[in-house]
Amino acid sequence: xxxxxxxxxxxxxxxxxxxxxxxxxxxxxxxxxxxxxxxxxxxxxxxxxxxxxxxxxxxxxxxxxxxxxxxxxxxxx
Numbered sequence: 001x002x003x004x005x006x007x008x009x010x011x012x013x014x015x016x017x018x019x020x021x022x023x024x025x026x027x028x029x030x031x032x033x034x035x036x037x038x039x040x041x042x043x044x045x046x047x048x049x050x051x052x053x054x055x056x057x058x059x060x061x062x063x064x065x066x067x068x069x070x071x072x073x074x075x076x077x
Contacts, residue, residue, distance in 0.1 A: 001042050001050050008034035028064035035070040048072065 002016030009026050012019040026034075038047045051071040054062040065071050 001038060001046065004041060005034050005038055005050070008037045023061055025061045025064070028067065031062070031064050032068045035065065035068045039070055044070065 003013060006013045006016065006018065009030055011023065011026070035047065035051060038050070042050075047070050051062075051065045051068070055065050055071070
């Protein structure tokens with residue numbers, strides 16, 4: 001899932017590990033689009049957990065994910 005998400009964002013990585021130490025926050029629209037791509041291949045609850053974990057670990061980079069519906073799938077379960 002990590003690799004799929006980063007690929008959708010065009011972020012260089014090696015098996016889900018981000019190559020750059022100076023990653024800039026992706027634009028909110030790109031984050032939303034990448035989140036939508038995940039739910040086509042993974043269970044919504046797993047996607048929500050993954051996206052929420054990203055926000056928790058690095059809110060400066062991933063904070064805009066709090067606005068995408070895919071992050072809130074856990075609350076609906």
